[in-house]
Amino acid sequence: MPLHFELVTPEKLCRSDDVYMVVVPGSEGDFGVLEGHSPIMSTLRNDATLDIYATQGATPEKLTIAGGFAEVNEKGLTILAEQVVEAV
Template identity: 40%
Template sequence: MAQSFKFELVSPERLLVSEEVEAVVIPGTEGEMTVMASHAPVMTGIKPGVIRVSRGGSQERYVVFGGFADILPESCTVLAESAVHVDDIDRDDLARRIQEAREDVADAKDDEARTRAEDYLAQLTTLESAIQ
């Protein structure tokens, strides 16, 4: 059996998870990463995506919209800009965010702003596909 570690998922609204888990898959800005007990210390940004939490043979999924993760050998804390259990995702809110991102792409004043808006739009549409 896999060794467990403390995992916390925190959004500005509330603490969603605070328990011992076996593994957490995080949508890091540099790519998806799996965190397990005794992981090397690291801090990473989080992009919009799905966090998968494994414990006792079951898995829970949470949708996040950015933030960062602080990973230590004995714990992992994700501070999300926004987070909700995948079963509770408001599809209308996601559609609104995608529409706003499309408008941001169209309204971008320079190449740098357009690139950022396009990246965020791509992350949101990937997220939308992941929770279908």
């Protein structure tokens, strides 16, 4: 089953889709999130890169974000980013 992933900034919902995995740049270190991950909240590092894997073994899509929060719950992963800077 895929992981539901949403990327949100104060201005808009930037992305909402199902993916295989996202590697999140947490303030205490990077962590990978797959479907069924335990609930967690984390602050995000500034000017860090999200790695988004559409499918298992795929080349990741890389997005640079500027700070914010990540929340994993039973509905999936939500990244609340201060800003999406650019695709890497």
